[in-house]
Structure formats: C-alpha cells, structure tokens
Amino acid sequence: MRTLKLGIIGCGSAVEYLHLPALQRIPKIKVKALVDKYQDRAKNLSQRYNLNAITTSDYSELLKDDAIDAILIATPPDTHAQIAIDGAKAGKHIFCEKPMSTSLEDAEKIIHTVSEENVKFMMGFNFRYSPEIIRIKKMVDSGFVGKPMMMSLYFLSNISNWPSVTKFQFNKKKGGGVLFDTGSHPIDLARWIFNDIQKVYCTLSTSCLNSSVDDTAALLLETKKGEKINIFLSWCSKDLNRISIIGTEGILETETGLNHVLAMKKGVRMGQFRIMIPTRTQLPTYQLELSNFANIVLNNEIPLVTGKDGLESLKVILAAYQSYETSKPVIL
C-alpha cells in the first residue's frame, strides 16, 4: 500500500490530543518526523505514540528530507505563512491548521506559492466533515428550506479546559483571541453552506479571561446574495457547536455530535414538531479530514477545502476586527 509520509511542524496540544490519535488510525499516513521549538516535546510525542520519528527543532531540516511527502502545520498562526511558503518551495504538500495566517498579504503569498510549485494545499476546517453539517448542507442544496435566508452559529468552548503549552491563544500578535482561533470554523461553514461574505459587523469583549485578547465575539454577516448570518463565539462557556438555518420553506437545526438533524417544514400537518433525520455516526472529523488529505496527495484528488477557503475566512476575520475597532460594518 502506498503511504503518505508526513512531517508534523508544531507539537502542541492539538497535535498531541487530536492529530496524532487520528493519524495513528490512518494506515495510509506514516508520521516520519516531528518538529517543535522545544525538541524534547517532539521526542516525548514520538515515544508516547511509538512513532520512531525523526525529531528536530528546525523545520528546514525536515524540508530537505526527500523521504517526507507532506507537512502538517500546527504552529501558532503568525508562523503559518513562512513555513507554508518554505514547504511549498521544497515541494512538500501542505495541510495547514486554521487560521491560514494573520495577514491577507501572507495568505495570498501562500496561495501564489503553492500554485507555482504545484503542490497540494488543504486547510484544517474539520467541521466540514461533521456528518450533521454535511447533511444540513445537502438539505439546503436540495431546497428543503426553500430560499435560504438566515443562519445562526454558536461555537462555544471552555478555554480553561484546553491544555495549551505556549499559550499563544492569549497573544493577539501570534493569532490569539477567540475570533482568530475559533472564528475560522463557523465563518468557513457559513461561506460553504451559503455564499461568500460581503458585509461584516462585529463586537468583541473579554468576559472571563484575565487577558487582553477577545474571548467573546458576536458577528453579523451578510452574503453576496443577501443571506444573513450571525455567529456567536465564546471561550467562556461549555463546549457546543450549534447551527440553525432558516429558509422560506423550512428550518434546520443541529449540533455536532448529536447524530441527527432536526428539520421543520412549513405548511405541513404536524409541522410544529421537528423531524429527526438521523445522520450516520462516523469517525472523528480529524481522522476524516486527514484521511481525505492523504487521498488528495496519493490519488491526486481535488481538496474539499482549499487555500482560497482559508483566504476568504481570513478576510472575514480581519474585517471583523476592523469593524470592532471602527464600530462600523465593513464591506468586503
């Protein structure tokens, strides 16, 4: 069996608790190298997961290794651009965690470079692999809700539960803050299910953290087709990812992990009761997206989530910060 030889750059908690357990369950991916600023961390992970991987604190060494086909970038967001560009120039296919970078200019450079170097680039928008969200997208596309009008997304978590080592999440320059860290996902889903965003309004606050970064955000977006979206983000709550779609003919609601979608159809008898549409219980989304990445590289498939998606999501995030600072909506 052909396998994808992967080097992981950035051995923080996400790699330790999310990526590596998923990768262990994907036979077509072999983790061959681990890179971290603190090499001991990389070594510990290699031992703990029985990887027998090369460990180093300098990612350029990994990029010189012809045995590595692809890299997974899981470093703080402000470093994504340089690593991705260097990786692309070294001919490595790239899986990049969100957000793509912290500036539009850097994001555009990534897209340009991967195109020039003809390498695959995939964003880590794992919620696109959630069976509930896939079902909602299919139902919207098939016209169940009629003409889509509004979407509401809650992406909530309890940051005190997350064992961050470098605490970059609390450093705005490194791409910290709930909007940078968590906002990418619901913004991407909103674009994927509806259309590209045209107008952005945002308010932010720090509600529970002893920090200068935002931990609570409320966004109001409008797409190019006039659909309205509101997004609530918080690090001060319990874990919950909920989405509702309202159209002219019906309503869809779900939460990730619920194993069903609730649907209401207008103008039918017993329409006040939600229809429960079961979704197939699937593998964890990290496992699905990384498996998809392997197929993209090994079988030359087209990525579901591309650099353009990362760029568009980043545009909205930066516009949201601008809107907060000016207290005005921003037109993209």
Added chain:
Amino acid sequence: MDDKKKMVSVVKIPEEPDNYQIRASLEKALKLIEDVNFHDDDIIAIKPNLGDLRPSEMGCTTDIRIIEALILIIREYAKNTQILIIESDHWLATANEGYMSLGYTELAEKYDIRLINITREKKITINVDGLYLKSIRIPQLLQQITKFISVAKLKTHSQYRLTCILKNQFGLISSRYKSKYHPYMNEVLYDLNKVFNPDLCIVDGIIGMEGNGPSDGNPINSGILICGFDPLITDIVASKIMGIKPKKVPYIKFAIKHDCINKDEIKVLGDAANISLNFTFIPFISYSLNRLSLKMIRIGNSTLNVFEKLSNLTSMLSGAIILFSQGYLLSPNYGLVKKNNAKTFLKDQIRRIYYQIRLKLY
C-alpha cells in the same frame, strides 16, 4: 379551548339501520355541531377501528357503512377530495388483512380512495417531546393531509374501562407490537392526541361492545352516533352515555387534569343528548388485577432505569480512575479533560446522573 371544540352531538339511530338511515343520522349529527367543511384540495385521512377483524355487528370494529356515509358526505361538498383510510398492523392481524376482510378493498375501488397501511409506509421521525413519547415514527404522507377524522367504536376495555376516540389514535403507532406502551397509556394517548389532533371525531355506537372489551365482549344495541371536535370532550360524553364516570377511565382522568377541562362547559346536542345506557363490565376484581399488572410493569421499568443510571455512574467512575492514572481523558461530551480539571469534571458528571435519576423517578 374555543367553544366550538366543546360541542358534541348525540343522535339516535334506528335499530338495524340501512345505509340511508346511517347517512341521515350522520348528517344530522354533523349539522348539529355546525361543521361540515371540505374542499377540493383537501387530503382527508380517516382512521377507523379495525381491531382484530371481528365484524362491526359483534361490536368490535367500526361499521363500514359509517365510513361510506362519511365519504359520500365529503364528496357532496368536494368531489375531488383525496380520501385515505389509515390503520396500522395489529398484533392479531395486519391492516391489509383488516381492509380485505371488512370490505374496505371494495370500498376503495367503489369510491376511488386509498387504503394506507401505516406500518408499511415510508416514515420520518418527529421530535414530539411529550410526556412519554420523545419521538415518534410517522408515515411521511401524513404530513400532507389537511384533515384527520377519527372514527372509533363505542366499547368497554378490560384495562382502561373504555376505548373510544382517544384510544383510536393508539392505532397510529406504526409498529405492529404496541404492548410496551400499555403501562403508560395515559401519557401515550395524551401525546398521540396532541400530535395527531383529529379535526373531527365520530363514534360508532350503532352496536357497541360491553363486558370484556375491546375484543371479547358482547355486542349491545346502543343505537347512537356521537360527533365532536375534541377527542377528550367526545370521550367524556361517550363515557357518560355508557354509564361510566369519565374520571373512572384512567387516561380520561389524566387528560382532564392536564388540559384543565371543565366538564360543565361541554355542550351536548341532539335527540339522544340525555341518553343513558348501562354498559356492563368485567368484575371489579378482574379490572383491578389488570390495573395492578400494568402498574407492576411501570415499577419494574423505573427500577431498570435506576440501574441504568447506576451503570452510567459506575462507568464514569472508571473513566475518573483512568483520568487520574494517565493524566488525561478524552470524554465524548467534554472533549479533552486534564487531571487538573478532574474535580470539576467529576462533580459535573455526578450532578448530571443525579438529575437524570431524579427527573425519571419524578
């Protein structure tokens, strides 16, 4: 509840009536409650009681002549209305067998109506969030109907004293084997009638059943038709006519309490409005033992629930020990839990299970 829903008509019907007499009585009963409102674009579902296939003259199943009269009345108002007869499989017989043996196949051909077997139809699950039923599987096509008419038989029931309109909707549970719901009939019927909510209720009391109903009782020439809008109100009136105090019927008592019905506001109209028949019943001791038997199943199920929750607690404790021993735990509900958050995690889990037990036993 609006006043129209509190109206019930009770009309006499001659002994051994012919089709014309049945139709005339039904028309009279409907006129009394001032409702006949059918349109060409209506899709009307009629639910008879097909029970265990014993014929209507034995007091068991809905007299098909009432269904025929109803179809003719509907078609007089709206020639092109779509009419469906709906019924589910029963543990003794399937709906299709019922349709064949009780004359519905011929009726369907004669009047161009559809016979629907709910058990076999393509279904969706709807989230009911009722007192007992959290969700229910219903045929998708039922969402398209514009009117639902429940046509029940006037019968005693050895477990509940009475079976009439409210109980007729029990036949809309799509699964064939429904006995698991019997111990929870109060809550189940309450939920079913909120979901299906008939627009019109008709009680076939031409020949009722007394004694060991709903299947093994004796026919009684009750000679009445009852029509109403609300299933509970209609059953209260039917019960009184049978000589049964409504609050002696467990699910009627339950529904009256939940819906805060004032029996004094019920308006009974018609030439048999004050009729009082004396349906015989099974010996009180038999009825009591039947009730006790259902109660025992409820207690058994509650006990099982407690053990289920205790099992969850035990499993959680195991997770907690893993958390302490390896320093972290990937929990389906909480994601990653680290050892330094163990106390919060444990407290939360115990609280969840405690409330689950408390709410279930309450």
